[in-house]
Amino acid sequence: xxxxxxxxxxxxxxxxxxxxxxLLRMDxxxxxxxxxxxRDFLEQIVEVDNxxxxxxxxxxxxxxxxxxxKALELRPDLKVIALxxxxxxxxxxxxxxxxxxxxLLKNSSFSEVKKALQEVWEGRSYFSQDILQSIxxxxxxxxxxxxxxxxxxxxxxxxxxxxxCKGYSNAEIAKKLSISKRTVDKHRENxxxxxxxxxxxxxxxxxxxxxxxxx
Amino acid sequence: xxxxxxxxxxxxxxxxxxxxxxLLRMDxxxxxxxxxxxRDFLEQIVEVDNxxxxxxxxxxxxxxxxxxxKALELRPDLKVIALxxxxxxxxxxxxxxxxxxxxLLKNSSFSEVKKALQEVWEGRSYFSQDILQSIxxxxxxxxxxxxxxxxxxxxxxxxxxxxxCKGYSNAEIAKKLSISKRTVDKHRENxxxxxxxxxxxxxxxxxxxxxxxxx
DNA sequence: GCCGGAATACGTATAAATACGTAGCACCCA
DNA sequence: TGGGTGCTACGTATTTATACGTATTCCGGC
Numbered sequence: 001x002x003x004x005x006x007x008x009x010x011x012x013x014x015x016x017x018x019x020x021x022x023l024l025r026m027d028x029x030x031x032x033x034x035x036x037x038x039r040d041f042l043e044q045i046v047e048v049d050n051x052x053x054x055x056x057x058x059x060x061x062x063x064x065x066x067x068x069x070k071a072l073e074l075r076p077d078l079k080v081i082a083l084x085x086x087x088x089x090x091x092x093x094x095x096x097x098x099x100x101x102x103x104l105l106k107n108s109s110f111s112e113v114k115k116a117l118q119e120v121w122e123g124r125s126y127f128s129q130d131i132l133q134s135i136x137x138x139x140x141x142x143x144x145x146x147x148x149x150x151x152x153x154x155x156x157x158x159x160x161x162x163x164x165c166k167g168y169s170n171a172e173i174a175k176k177l178s179i180s181k182r183t184v185d186k187h188r189e190n191x192x193x194x195x196x197x198x199x200x201x202x203x204x205x206x207x208x209x210x211x212x213x214x215x
Numbered sequence: 216x217x218x219x220x221x222x223x224x225x226x227x228x229x230x231x232x233x234x235x236x237x238l239l240r241m242d243x244x245x246x247x248x249x250x251x252x253x254r255d256f257l258e259q260i261v262e263v264d265n266x267x268x269x270x271x272x273x274x275x276x277x278x279x280x281x282x283x284x285k286a287l288e289l290r291p292d293l294k295v296i297a298l299x300x301x302x303x304x305x306x307x308x309x310x311x312x313x314x315x316x317x318x319l320l321k322n323s324s325f326s327e328v329k330k331a332l333q334e335v336w337e338g339r340s341y342f343s344q345d346i347l348q349s350i351x352x353x354x355x356x357x358x359x360x361x362x363x364x365x366x367x368x369x370x371x372x373x374x375x376x377x378x379x380c381k382g383y384s385n386a387e388i389a390k391k392l393s394i395s396k397r398t399v400d401k402h403r404e405n406x407x408x409x410x411x412x413x414x415x416x417x418x419x420x421x422x423x424x425x426x427x428x429x430x
Numbered sequence: 431g432c433c434g435g436a437a438t439a440c441g442t443a444t445a446a447a448t449a450c451g452t453a454g455c456a457c458c459c460a
Numbered sequence: 461t462g463g464g465t466g467c468t469a470c471g472t473a474t475t476t477a478t479a480c481g482t483a484t485t486c487c488g489g490c
Contacts, residue, residue, distance in 0.1 A: 124348075125348075127347070127348075129344065129347070132342070132344070132347035132348070132350075133339075133340070133341075133342075133347070135347075135350075154435085154436060154437080155436090156436070156437060156438095157436090157437095164416055165416055165420060166416070167412070167413045167414055167416045167417040167420075169414070169475085169476065169477090170476075170477075171475095171476085179437085179438070179439085180438075180439055180440080182438090182439055182440055182441085183437075183438050183439060183440095185477080185478085186437090186438080186439080187437085187438095188477080188478085189477095189478070189479075189480095192477095192478075192479095197382070198382045198478095199382055199384070199415070199446085199477080199478080200414070200415045200416050200419075200447095200476095200477075201379055201380055201381070201382045201415050201416075201418075201419050202382040203416075204415075204416050204419040204420060205380060205382075205419060205423070205428075205430055208420070208423055208430060209430045213420075215420055215423060215424045369465090369466060369467080370466090371466075371467060371468095372466095384445085384446065384447090385446075385447075386445095386446085394467085394468070394469085395468075395469055395470080397468090397469055397470055397471085398467075398468055398469060398470095400447080400448085401467090401468080401469080401470095402467085402468095403447080403448085404447095404448070404449075404450095407447095407448080407449095413448095414447080414448080414476085415447075415477095431490100432489105432490090433488105433489090433490085434487100434488095434489090434490105435486105435487090435488095436485100436486085436487085436488105437484100437485085437486080437487105438483100438484075438485075438486095439482100439483080439484080439485100440481105440482085440483085441480105441481085441482090442479100442480085442481095443478100443479085443480085444477100444478080444479080444480100445476100445477080445478070445479095446475100446476080446477065446478085447474100447475080447476065447477080448473100448474080448475070448476085449472100449473085449474080449475095450471100450472085450473080450474100451470105451471085451472090452469100452470085452471090453468100453469080453470090454467105454468080454469085455466105455467085455468080455469105456465100456466085456467085456468100457464100457465085457466085457467105458463105458464090458465085458466105459462105459463090459464090459465105460461100460462090460463085460464100
């Protein structure tokens with residue numbers, strides 16, 4: 001295995017020092033670079049190859065999210081693993097959007113850091129169990145909450161709603177279901193009323209939110 | 216800690232036997248019940264309390280997904296952890312929909328099973344790293360694929376699209392942005408063309424899919 | 431067997447969206 | 461400086477959607 005370089009980006013010198021010490025004992029690691037904020041890092045990164053970045057999120061001057069975005073614009077081949085103190089939802093979603101390949105909490109064990117480095121280096125992503133759990137909780141929350149005020153939508157209305165979301169006009173839906181266009185008009189009217197929607201756009205967002213239609 | 220009962224539902228007697236042996240050595244476990252398929256399980260479950268179910272998915276007579284759904288209709292307090300040989304996507308999404316509180320692969324270590332039992336018993340959910348990774352890969356895939364053919368949508372068009380999704384009519388959007396309604400008409404027309412949409416419904420699903428609008 | 435809700439259907443009128451076409455102005459980049 | 465692009469604006473015609481109102485059939489629960 002080719003040796004890899006590590007870039008530590010964190011504003012706490014002591015943290016960098018400790019991590020550097022641990023990392024240097026790994027035989028698959030070549031050099032270790034350091035920066036104390038996002039801007040520092042961006043200035044140095046142009047000259048470094050074969051590199052995994054361990055990026056703190058909260059930093060002065062330029063935070064980890066901005067730094068990751070900009071770095072990946074310049075160097076799409078870079079691997080960035082975010083390091084954070086907390087498993088704040090807004091943090092990891094932002095980091096995922098920014099393009100991070102992994103996310104670790106600072107209370108992770110070093111063996112988890114090693115595992116993350118290996119996974120990321122081989123092109124996969126790695127997120128700590130806590131993060132994944134938190135993402136999953138969101139997914140499950142979104143899946144479980146809606147079934148409350150939506151129960152009075154009838155089966156037929158769900159059919160109509162589905163076809164509306166697919167982009168069919170009332171006339172087309174009528175043809176598809178072998179019913180009169182006027183009937184579809186009525187269903188649509190009732191749907192608008194029941195979902196307190198003003199128009200098709202509202203109806204579609206409602207349908208997607210309540211999982212009557214999947215994108 | 217109050218002792219918990221375990222219900223093993225799996226069609227392989229040997230697997231049940233091995234797991235029973237391991238589980239019996241745990242001091243927080245009280246009794247262990249067994250069933251060889253979903254129907255068996257449903258008949259017995261009415262009499263069991265304080266119970267976590269370890270549920271195989273592939274079974275004759277009634278599979279684990281059906282069994283989980285039905286059991287949770289009868290007993291919403293039940294905790295179900297799915298056990299599967301493979302991390303098939305359709306499996307775990309179905310099990311999550313069915314209401315499972317956890318998902319383990321059969322090649323998990325027993326320590327992972329213990330951890331899952333504890334987490335689930337305390338009201339949280341537990342999914343094995345492989346499963347979570349797989350869910351995450353999906354999420355990331357969905358987040359990373361769109362940014363290709365959407366770059367030619369201009370800033371102003373994104374504004375318009377946003378307000379369309381919010382349910383405003385063209386006239387309202389015009390007022391809001393202090394421009395002519397005919398201009399909004401034109402932007403909308405261009406949006407339909409650029410996104411290859413047929414109407415508002417298509418436009419809204421496009422916007423949501425490509426994160427121009429969040430629900 | 432009756433009642434209520436769901437699904438079906440029709441009429442009419444207005445509002446909104448969609449589909450054409452044209453064109454000036456500001457800005458950036460070659 | 462010329463050409464391309466984005467934002468703005470207008471005209472006209474057609475299609476769809478929205479908002480009223482009314483009524484019949486079917487099915488399941490009381």
